[in-house]
Amino acid sequence: MALLLLNPLITVAKCAQIMEFTLKQIKKGEVQIVSLSGYMGNDEFCQVDKTLAQLFDQKHELVILDLTMLSFTTVMILARFLVYWREFRRHGGELKLVGLSPDLIRLAQMAGFNGEMDFEPDLTTTLKKLTELSKPKLRPPPKKKK
Numbered sequence: 001m002a003l004l005l006l007n008p009l010i011t012v013a014k015c016a017q018i019m020e021f022t023l024k025q026i027k028k029g030e031v032q033i034v035s036l037s038g039y040m041g042n043d044e045f046c047q048v049d050k051t052l053a054q055l056f057d058q059k060h061e062l063v064i065l066d067l068t069m070l071s072f073t074t075v076m077i078l079a080r081f082l083v084y085w086r087e088f089r090r091h092g093g094e095l096k097l098v099g100l101s102p103d104l105i106r107l108a109q110m111a112g113f114n115g116e117m118d119f120e121p122d123l124t125t126t127l128k129k130l131t132e133l134s135k136p137k138l139r140p141p142p143k144k145k146k
Contacts (some may be wrong), residue, residue: 019071023047031062031130033123037069045077052084052095061093062130066123068099078104082112094133098126 019038026033032055036048055063065081067073081097088095098120100108105119113119120126 021047023051025051028127029131031064031127032060033064033066033127035066035069037071039072040070040077041072041074042076045080048077049080056084056087056091056093059091061088061091062133063088063093063095064098064123064126064130065095066098068123070099075107078108082108085113085118094130096120096126096130098123 021036021038021040021044024033024035024037026035034048034051034055038044040048052063052065081095085095085097096118097108097113099122100119108119120129
């Protein structure tokens with residue numbers, strides 16, 4: 001199984017370095033945050049798949065996938081994220097990925113992600129941008145006829 005290194009500071013995978021996988025789901029206003037940490041192989045992805053499918057089925061339109069604390073994943077999982085990204089987009093939503101390493105950003109761009117539009121370096125910036133998207137746009141008052 002091919003693994004991708006998400007954190008460039010870790011160069012060798014040792015048993016002591018492999019962190020247990022955790023998934024946290026947080027709601028901030030209209031934005032849903034799915035925060036992943038540790039080692040995520042195909043078995044662990046089942047939890048993420050279930051969570052993203054529920055958010056999609058419940059018609060949540062603004063979702064952040066926080067990968068800042070994720071230490072490892074597979075190429076197949078990145079491809080699965082791309083499928084979800086396209087589905088959210090196709091139905092008028094946004095799925096933003098946060099915290100990808102430069103190597104994974106390049107790979108994801110080759111797979112079809114738009115680096116400027118779909119990746120953010122930190123959660124705070126992404127949350128602010130998506131919160132702005134969720135605010136109702138005010139129409140200007142009608143012009144008075146003279």
